[in-house]
């Protein structure tokens with residue numbers, strides 16, 4: 001009897017709502033480090049394995065964050081039966097391939113944004129998850145952050161009336177290294193897919209799909225887009241959106257309502273403060289987040305696994321399809337192709 005109890009406890013069958021989720025990470029670059037740091041702060045989960053194209057890099061990363069396994073091949077990590085969840089942190093152009101490989105190994109996947117390069121790829125990933133009956137979610141972390149969820153609840157409550165205008169931008173000026181995946185066209189580099197996705201996400205989450213859109217962009221010598229201005233038209237609202245990899249400006253989101261406004265301070269896509277102005281009054285809310293902010297999507301994903309769900313109710317497959325369709329439409333408008 002005691003033996004059976006020990007076995008059940010080891011495989012976590014006794015505590016379904018707190019069972020430990022063992023994570024694996026594929027692609028050990030910048031965001032993988034941030035994700036691994038936050039993983040350590042989320043209860044009832046652990047970094048079990050990491051995988052890199054280089055065994056040495058995997059060993060170093062694994063030692064830094066206390067992973068039990070360090071693989072010099074992504075495929076070996078995908079084959080490891082002890083893994084409950086895989087986080088894909090490779091460049092955009094590999095998201096589809098790596099996601100489908102993991103799903104075919106029956107591993108739940110949390111894949112970085114953009115989910116893939118275009119709607120055909122995202123549709124294929126979702127179909128594969130459904131066929132395999134495995135959980136799949138886009139890692140658009142902003143959707144899970146308390147300040148952003150508060151703003152969305154506020155919009156839904158209509159306390160300030162209808163939302164009439166959104167202004168949101170994301171800009172930063174990195175060093176112009178065209179071998180870096182941010183700017184390297186062959187890896188999906190460029191402003192719209194890397195950072196423009198955040199203002200586009202803000203528009204879709206707050207106003208829904210636009211009736212029509214306009215977009216204008218500038219390009220680097222290698223064909224990657226350096227900056228882009230976008231206008232989304234809705235029956236009774238407009239979204240003015242921008243992104244830039246050459247200017248360094250505030251990355252704010254401002255929501256103008258019939259009876260007031262909400263500002264998400266720079267940078268709006270990260271844990272942040274919001275200021276609500278109405279009736280001549282101003283209130284600033286600080287959400288006191290103690291992690292980098294990735295903990296919220298991790299916690300959500302852990303719970304989906306524990307409950308045996310195949311899709312998130314926050315970042316649904318349909319939302320990911322809408323998001324990539326709009327990004328495709330913007331790319332078509334500015335003439336940006338990755339083929």
Ligand SMILES: NC(=O)c1ccc[n+]([C@@H]2O[C@H](COP(=O)([O-])OP(=O)(O)OC[C@H]3O[C@@H](n4cnc5c(N)ncnc54)[C@H](OP(=O)(O)O)[C@@H]3O)[C@@H](O)[C@H]2O)c1
Pocket residue numbers: 026027028029030031032051052053054057089090091092094112113114139141181187194
């Ligand atoms: N949610 C967020 O806040 C956030 C922030 C930044 C980035 N991202 C997303 O996360 C993904 C990775 O971004 P990152 O900034 O972490 O990129 P990065 O620093 O360049 O790391 C990407 C990793 O992918 C792996 N990789 C596999 N094939 C590669 C190739 N041919 N060239 C380069 N790297 C390759 C490498 O890991 P190994 O050498 O270990 O195999 C590399 O370290 C992107 O899709 C990006 O949009 C999300």
